[in-house]
Amino acid sequence: MKKILLALSLLIAAGTLVHAQKLDKFGADLGKKSIMGKDLRLPYSDVLTYYGYIKPGATPDETRDGKKFYYLYLWIPAAAPELGIRMVSPVPEGMKPAESDFVSASYKENESDTKSYFDTWVTLERSLTVLSADKISTGASSKWISYGTNDDSGELPAQPSGSKYNSVLRITSSLSDPLNSLVVGLYRIGFTSYKAGEVQGGFVAQVGAPIKLPGICIAPTLEELAKLVKK
Ligand SMILES: [Ca+2]
Numbered sequence: 558m559k560k561i562l563l564a565l566s567l568l569i570a571a572g573t574l575v576h577a578q579k580l581d582k583f584g585a586d587l588g589k590k591s592i593m594g595k596d597l598r599l600p601y602s603d604v605l606t607y608y609g610y611i612k613p614g615a616t617p618d619e620t621r622d623g624k625k626f627y628y629l630y631l632w633i634p635a636a637a638p639e640l641g642i643r644m645v646s647p648v649p650e651g652m653k654p655a656e657s658d659f660v661s662a663s664y665k666e667n668e669s670d671t672k673s674y675f676d677t678w679v680t681l682e683r684s685l686t687v688l689s690a691d692k693i694s695t696g697a698s699s700k701w702i703s704y705g706t707n708d709d710s711g712e713l714p715a716q717p718s719g720s721k722y723n724s725v726l727r728i729t730s731s732l733s734d735p736l737n738s739l740v741v742g743l744y745r746i747g748f749t750s751y752k753a754g755e756v757q758g759g760f761v762a763q764v765g766a767p768i769k770l771p772g773i774c775i776a777p778t779l780e781e782l783a784k785l786v787k788k
Contacts, residue, residue, distance in 0.1 A: 578651035580643075580714070583765040586727045587639050601641060601765030607775050608654050610664040613673060613757040617749075624749040625756050630782040631744040631764060632690060634772040636730070640739055641765035642681050642746055643725040645713055647674035648759045659775050664759060673758025676722040678751035680706040687743035693783040696743050702736055704728045708751050724748075743782075746775075 584598025591597070607629060617625035633640075648671070654660045684699040686692070705726055713723035731737035746764075750756045764775065776782035 579649050580645060580652065580761070580763070581712075583641055583643065583763055585639055585641065585765065585767045586729055587767050599767075601767055603766045603769045603773070605659065605764045605773055605775060606655070606657075607659040607661070607762045607764075608648060608664040608759070609661045609762065609777065610667045610670070610759045611675070611756050612663065612667070613755060615757075617756070621747075621749070624751065626747055626749050627756060628777070629746040629748070629762060630693075630696065630776055630779055631746060632693065632772070632774045632782055632786050633739065633742060633744055633770065634690075635768070635770055636741060637739040637766045637768060637770060639727065639729050639767050640681065641725065641727045642679055642707075642762070643710070643713060643723070643765075644677045644679050644746075644748060644760055644762045645723045646677050646716065646758055646760035647671055648761045649714060652761060661777055663777075667759065670759060672717075674716055674760070675750045675756045675758055676709075676716065676720075676752050676754055677724040677760065678706065678708045678749050679724045679726055679762075680704075680747040681726060681728060682745050682747060683740075684743040684745075688741065690783075690786045693743055693786060694779055696745075696779045699743070701745065704737065722752075 582600040583604050585601050588599045618628045619626045681704045682701040684696055686699045687696050707724045707726040709722050710725040711721050715721045730739035774785040776785055
C-alpha cells in the first residue's frame, strides 16, 4: 500500500510540472481520498472536451448582473451520480483538439490567437422544462435552476498573468432533493469573467462524469445542440 501511495505522490508531483502544457486528468469527488493534506482523486471515466473562442467585443448571449454571459448547452442523456465542469483560458499550449472533441467554428477560425484569454467564472444550470431530446429547441423559453458556481481554482494551471484564475465545479447528485439531482435533460454552462475584464480569447471546457454517458453533446446554441443530438 505504501508503495502505491508513493507512486501516486510521484505521479501528482510529475503532473504539476507539466501544468502549462496540458491539463491534468480530471478527477472526481466520488471516491476522493485525502492523504498527507493532498487530495487523491480517481479520474472521471467520461470526459467531454470543448474548444471555444470568444471574439473581443462580441455580443454576449445575455447580460446578467452587469456581466457579459455566454452559454454552452449540454445534453445529458442519463442520470449521473456526479458531474464536473472546468474551464481554462487560454487553451494550454500542449492541447490540440482530438477527433472526438467538440470544436466550435469560432475556435477553428481563430486558432492562431493563442494570446487572448479571460479570467473564467462558471455556473451549471438545468432546464426545468426540457427533459427529452426532442424538446431541446424550446429551451430558450425555459426556466433554469443553478447547481453552483466557481470563480478560481488552485488545482488548474495558472493563466499567463501567473494567477490561478481558472474554474472548476463538481456537483454530486442528491438522491433526496429532486432539484439538486443530476437527471436526464438539458443543461447549460454559463460563463463570464466575474472580475473586471472582457470575456475574450480561446478556452477549453470539460465535462466529466464517473460513468459513461453515451450520447452526451455540447454546443454554443440550442439549434446546434439539437442537430448534434439527432446525429
Ligand atoms: Ca476566475
